[in-house]
Amino acid sequence: MKRENVIGRANVEDTPELEAYYASLEGEALGALWNVANEIEPWFPQPKSVPILWKWRRIEPFVRRAPELVAAERAARRVVMLVNPGRKEWSAAAGLLYTGVQIMNPGEFTSAHRHQASALRFIMEGRGAYTVVDGERMDLGARDLVLTPNGTWHDHGIDASGTQCIWQDGLDIPLMNSLDANFYEVHPDIVQKPSGLSRENWSKPYSPVFKYGWEESYKALTQSASHSQFDGKVYEYKNPLSGGPIMPTIGAQLQLLKPGEETKAHRHTGSAIYQVAQGRGWSEIAGQRFEWEEKDIFALPSWAPHRHGAHEESVLFSFNDFPAMRALALYREEPA
Numbered sequence: 001m002k003r004e005n006v007i008g009r010a011n012v013e014d015t016p017e018l019e020a021y022y023a024s025l026e027g028e029a030l031g032a033l034w035n036v037a038n039e040i041e042p043w044f045p046q047p048k049s050v051p052i053l054w055k056w057r058r059i060e061p062f063v064r065r066a067p068e069l070v071a072a073e074r075a076a077r078r079v080v081m082l083v084n085p086g087r088k089e090w091s092a093a094a095g096l097l098y099t100g101v102q103i104m105n106p107g108e109f110t111s112a113h114r115h116q117a118s119a120l121r122f123i124m125e126g127r128g129a130y131t132v133v134d135g136e137r138m139d140l141g142a143r144d145l146v147l148t149p150n151g152t153w154h155d156h157g158i159d160a161s162g163t164q165c166i167w168q169d170g171l172d173i174p175l176m177n178s179l180d181a182n183f184y185e186v187h188p189d190i191v192q193k194p195s196g197l198s199r200e201n202w203s204k205p206y207s208p209v210f211k212y213g214w215e216e217s218y219k220a221l222t223q224s225a226s227h228s229q230f231d232g233k234v235y236e237y238k239n240p241l242s243g244g245p246i247m248p249t250i251g252a253q254l255q256l257l258k259p260g261e262e263t264k265a266h267r268h269t270g271s272a273i274y275q276v277a278q279g280r281g282w283s284e285i286a287g288q289r290f291e292w293e294e295k296d297i298f299a300l301p302s303w304a305p306h307r308h309g310a311h312e313e314s315v316l317f318s319f320n321d322f323p324a325m326r327a328l329a330l331y332r333e334e335p336a
């Protein structure tokens, strides 16, 4: 029990009589709120996720080893997950977001499936990767972003003429599971026949654009007029029809930091997972400093004060659960 000597907060002293009462409540699947109230209604968010940086040079050997040990079709998705030490039971990298690094060899493919979780992938390296989403085939290169929104059929693979490919997957699996709203289905065909996708009268709750190529996105970032003292220059990947986020639960953005630039600290509800697309720099999260370079991945827990700096011109890719937070009117932000 966490007692607080503040009016409006629970502050009940244990007595033998009360302890006996609590024990009998438990036997009836009941409980005394005042014993847990201060814990389950904290003054501000108390994420179990910890700030963490996964250095690419530490992850890479494990990722490269996976294809030697497990066949792509047996694994279904051959992925090394990034697991936050505070969120193991949810397989989350931070908060309600999952991330992993997937590796495929030329000629390999995954079977088509769909799920309630929304997903994106940010290509890290390789040639010949493709994803088919609801019948539309997209060829992918380094730093391209591709969406597989909730409920879309998708499969992916590497052309036989390609090279070993690696990408980062980002999904809201922990959110779906904490809402008890997850579903998974396999497609009647092993892989989809690319057929093209009609976007007439688009009424889906996600972007009709599934692929955001690196060249155009980087160009849009450098030309972006939006500069924030907390984030540097920002380009948000958007649904061009609504002007809103790419998917109902997941948003994504690029940040450009100039050499020597240091942003001001802020904090907000919602978590984010970053991948360093280019450059070298650092982020300070909840008082911890993390030095990062290209392909490093780091996790920002909800409400943790954070700021970024760059040793050289750097681009940070990140995805977040802000659209889910905003849809539920839970998004809050303040300087920290």
Ligand SMILES: [Fe+2]
Pocket: 113, 114, 115, 119, 148, 154
């Ligand atoms: Fe999937």
Ligand SMILES: [Fe+2]
Pocket: 230, 231, 266, 268, 306
């Ligand atoms: Fe932020």
